[in-house]
Amino acid sequence: MSDLRVLILGTGGMANAHAEAYAAMPGVTLAAGVDTNPGRLLEFNALHRIEHGFRSVEEAIAWGRFDAVSNVTPDPVHHATTLALLAAGKHVLCEKPLATTAEDAEEMARAAAAAGVVNMVNLSYRNVPALIQAHAMVAAGEIGEIRHFEAAYLQSWLTQDAWGQWDEDEKWLWRLSTAHGSMGVLGDIGVHILDFATYAAGGLGVRDVSCRLTTFDKAPGGRIGDYVLDANDSFAMHMALENGAVGVVHASRMATGHLNDLSLRLFGSKGGLDVRFEGGRSILRACLGEADMHSGTWREMPAPEVPTNYVRFIAAVRSGAQVLPDFARGAALQRVMDRAVDSDAAGGAKLTV
Ligand SMILES: NC(=O)c1ccc[n+]([C@@H]2O[C@H](COP(=O)([O-])OP(=O)(O)OC[C@H]3O[C@@H](n4cnc5c(N)ncnc54)[C@H](O)[C@@H]3O)[C@@H](O)[C@H]2O)c1
Incomplete structure (x- = not known):
């Protein structure tokens, strides 16, 4: 099984559940953490033994050594950061709610479909x-x-x-x-x-x-x-x-x-x-x-x-098949x-x- 590298974007409270779930899966590596709060990022990376850390999604995308992302930022941050990740061709499991307006959520669903990547909302x-x-x-x-x-x-x-x-x-x-x-x-x-x-x-x-x-x-x-x-x-x-x-x-x-x-x-x-x-x-x-x-x-x-959604997300990234609940479902909600x-x-x- 080839190694699958996952980035954790937003290293606050809920990110721990994502990191623990991935750490328990064979063939999955926690590639890096990203947070605008340097103290929280350091603590999180130390706790989950993650080697790389970045202060912004742009820095992480420029580095690029990851396949998939858990977006665990606060609700208003999901839209812009997810669009940037989709444009970079990354698979995204985004936290709920997908966005803060239907217009933004629909744009994310369209961008994910156009990028042809696995997109999932963490309706846990x-x-x-x-x-x-x-x-x-x-x-x-x-x-x-x-x-x-x-x-x-x-x-x-x-x-x-x-x-x-x-x-x-x-x-x-x-x-x-x-x-x-x-x-x-x-x-x-x-x-x-x-x-x-x-x-x-x-x-x-x-x-x-x-x-x-x-x-x-x-x-x-x-x-x-x-x-x-x-x-x-x-x-x-x-x-x-x-x-x-x-x-x-x-x-x-x-x-x-x-x-x-x-x-x-x-x-x-x-x-x-x-x-x-x-x-x-x-x-x-x-x-x-x-x-x-x-x-x-x-x-x-x-x-x-x-x-769990984490297991189904990783399986979908490996198989290339789309998985539910996807961004279209997030936009409908x-x-x-x-x-x-x-x-x-x-x-x-x-x-x-
Ligand atoms: N599925 C669930 O059951 C469940 C449960 C709890 C939270 N959530 C969702 O998870 C998301 C995060 O919630 P939380 O409780 O972990 O919040 P939190 O405030 O504890 O953590 C969010 C983290 O994101 C960081 N951040 C903010 N802007 C950023 C940016 N632009 N780039 C990188 N990092 C950034 C913050 O510094 C913070 O560390 C929310 O969307 C929330 O609704 C889902």
């Missing part, structure tokens, strides 16, 4: 066995036609400090500020639950949305240093899918009691599915068949392990999020996607 909950099994059961018609669904992504880092101090640490503060490119909880974790729900419920095919976004008062004058805390902290959305299903999707950073939990309930004409990722555990339950539907009985279902923001600005109006 595609690693949850219960979700993949639910998707397969829906596709096989096991719950009939889906009429209704409900989905939630619950975090609580604004009410407790299990992940550090949100009001001190830069990595939480940029997520609270639109001037720093954040689309709030909608862009940060909403993108995951929108993917989770629509992937299982039958593809993106979103007909319309109506959405309310809320930003809570969190600091005197609504700011901390350079960070104006104006990005949304909570959203509640109604959506109608092209297959006729309707549902509610919501997410919050103030869901006290939940560190990082996702849930999806799908109700079909022939059964129901309950998909959970709670406390890091994947759980699938189903109510199937006349007797269980009649008595409202739910049973736990087996769900086989699935490979971005269109839904843009319409959700427009809907909120119009008082929660129903808008066609």
